[in-house]
Amino acid sequence: MNQGIIIRINDRAGTKKHTDYVGWGPRPAWVRQISPTSTLSVTLRNNGLLNGGRVTFFPSINGRPDMLSPSNQLSNITLPASSDQETNWVQFFIAGEFNQTTGRGAVSSRDKDTGVGVYDSSTNALLYTKSLMVRVRKNANRLTATERRDFLEAIMILNTNQGVTFPWKNLQDMHLPTTSREIHGRSCFLPWHRAYLLNLERDIQALEVSQSNGTVKSYAHVTIPYWDFFTTAQNMFTRDFLGFPDSAGVVQFNASNPLINWQTNLSGTDVVILGPKLRRAHRLQNSSSFPWNPSNTGTPIFTLGGQWSTFTRTQNGTINDYSDYRRFALGVSSSNLPGLETSPHGGAHVSWGGPIMRVGWSPADPLFFMLHCNIDRLWTMWQWLTPGYRFNPSDTNSYDRQGFGGTGTVPSSSTKGNYTEDTLWPWDGDDQAPRPSQANWGGLPASPTVSAPGPIPRLKQMIDYHAQYSQNPADHLGFDYEDIPLDYPRRN
Numbered sequence: 001m002n003q004g005i006i007i008r009i010n011d012r013a014g015t016k017k018h019t020d021y022v023g024w025g026p027r028p029a030w031v032r033q034i035s036p037t038s039t040l041s042v043t044l045r046n047n048g049l050l051n052g053g054r055v056t057f058f059p060s061i062n063g064r065p066d067m068l069s070p071s072n073q074l075s076n077i078t079l080p081a082s083s084d085q086e087t088n089w090v091q092f093f094i095a096g097e098f099n100q101t102t103g104r105g106a107v108s109s110r111d112k113d114t115g116v117g118v119y120d121s122s123t124n125a126l127l128y129t130k131s132l133m134v135r136v137r138k139n140a141n142r143l144t145a146t147e148r149r150d151f152l153e154a155i156m157i158l159n160t161n162q163g164v165t166f167p168w169k170n171l172q173d174m175h176l177p178t179t180s181r182e183i184h185g186r187s188c189f190l191p192w193h194r195a196y197l198l199n200l201e202r203d204i205q206a207l208e209v210s211q212s213n214g215t216v217k218s219y220a221h222v223t224i225p226y227w228d229f230f231t232t233a234q235n236m237f238t239r240d241f242l243g244f245p246d247s248a249g250v251v252q253f254n255a256s257n258p259l260i261n262w263q264t265n266l267s268g269t270d271v272v273i274l275g276p277k278l279r280r281a282h283r284l285q286n287s288s289s290f291p292w293n294p295s296n297t298g299t300p301i302f303t304l305g306g307q308w309s310t311f312t313r314t315q316n317g318t319i320n321d322y323s324d325y326r327r328f329a330l331g332v333s334s335s336n337l338p339g340l341e342t343s344p345h346g347g348a349h350v351s352w353g354g355p356i357m358r359v360g361w362s363p364a365d366p367l368f369f370m371l372h373c374n375i376d377r378l379w380t381m382w383q384w385l386t387p388g389y390r391f392n393p394s395d396t397n398s399y400d401r402q403g404f405g406g407t408g409t410v411p412s413s414s415t416k417g418n419y420t421e422d423t424l425w426p427w428d429g430d431d432q433a434p435r436p437s438q439a440n441w442g443g444l445p446a447s448p449t450v451s452a453p454g455p456i457p458r459l460k461q462m463i464d465y466h467a468q469y470s471q472n473p474a475d476h477l478g479f480d481y482e483d484i485p486l487d488y489p490r491r492n
């Protein structure tokens with residue numbers, strides 16, 4: 001029952017597809033009458049499905065969200081009588097609703113399961129509903145069967161689409177032994193992998209696939225789920241999801257699993273690689289001589305014994321041991337406390353036999369991106385502990401390498417790509433030393449919901465990922481985690 005009202009989210013012009021998604025950071029939205037005969041006073045409220053996502057509203061002040069006034073409804077908005085489409089929009093902002101007390105957000109579990117209802121302020125009649133989704137990254141172990149299937153279908157499509165583009169192979173080729181020096185072992189490790197995850201997630205969300213019944217299936221509602229390796233993940237390492245190894249370490253899938261024909265794009269002769277079938281088996285603690293553990297039929301868990309990591313760390317330790325970025329990310333040489341890149345990141349990788357344990361081949365295993373999603377989440381948790389500075393791209397405690405990197409070669413920590421003002425390889429197309437010699441995969445894919453960071457991201461844009469520090473919706477990168485909120489400023 002459209003009473004001549006329309007709402008647009010993230011894209012006022014309405015020229016883009018798949019724009020009706022929000023996370024925890026306020027997103028711009030607009031409402032207007034289509035063919036008004038007089039002004040109309042309306043109230044906006046949640047009007048979604050039961051148990052679906054929910055949204056929070058913010059009034060607009062000079063085009064920015066009034067962060068001091070979040071509310072579950074916007075009352076008595078006057079929609080102008082003008083039919084001029086340039087001037088009769090009324091702007092507001094919306095975000096997913098996050099309960100700061102429970103630490104959980106009202107997330108969607110399927111596409112468009114929440115809605116903004118437009119009610120007549122005087123009669124309270126429902127005039128119009130705009131459907132949308134609170135789309136955030138979730139714990140892979142708790143996905144619904146549908147969420148799991150859609151994610152697996154999407155990555156399978158990216159892995160098998162060998163036409164004009166070959167997205168999964170491209171992602172693998174950005175992360176070879178020859179590129180490792182650019183992206184590992186220095187401060188940019190976390191920002192670089194944040195952009196890398198975003199690249200995959202945007203590739204997924206842009207997928208549209210024709211179905212046999214003539215419809216087109218979109219994957220715009222899909223996000224990368226995270227593997228919380230600090231707890232057992234009994235629902236992940238099964239034949240229905242990421243597979244379970246046979247006695248040779250070859251990962252087995254059920255026939256209904258979209259990954260059943262997954263190919264690694266590897267042709268190595270290394271015993272832990274052996275493409276094109278995917279290998280991944282739980283590794284015996286500290287046993288480098290026998291990388292598979294076929295006798296382990298229990299739930300694979302994160303074991304901390306690995307060739308590069310002998311540290312035992314908890315989630316609390318990881319995010320609380322250090323208050324400055326440099327030590328948080330890289331640790332302190334000659335100290336017993338590692339940084340996040342060593343533990344838990346390195347430990348999680350080498351807790352398995354298979355491509356996942358080798359830097360150059362790890363993205364051949366879809367688990368890589370779920371592991372790294374949790375690494376990125378740990379960075380967001382650390383940032384969120386002290387929002388005052390850890391989201392500020394200009395604060396040296398938020399990120400230690402300020403300014404521009406040099407063009408020498410030694411040490412790599414002083415060169416391009418590691419500093420806040422630097423553009424990130426390979427999206428900047430820079431294939432000149434000291435960068436890796438290939439960078440021809442194009443810019444970072446665009447998102448229909450946000451404009452940041454653009455095709456050539458700067459490192460500093462990765463830091464304030466949901467505009468906690470700037471409070472400027474234009475800085476939002478378009479992803480969020482289900483359990484890491486955006487803090488609203490408090491009224492004094």
Ligand SMILES: [Cu+2]
Pocket residue numbers: 175183184193
């Ligand atoms: Cu990596």
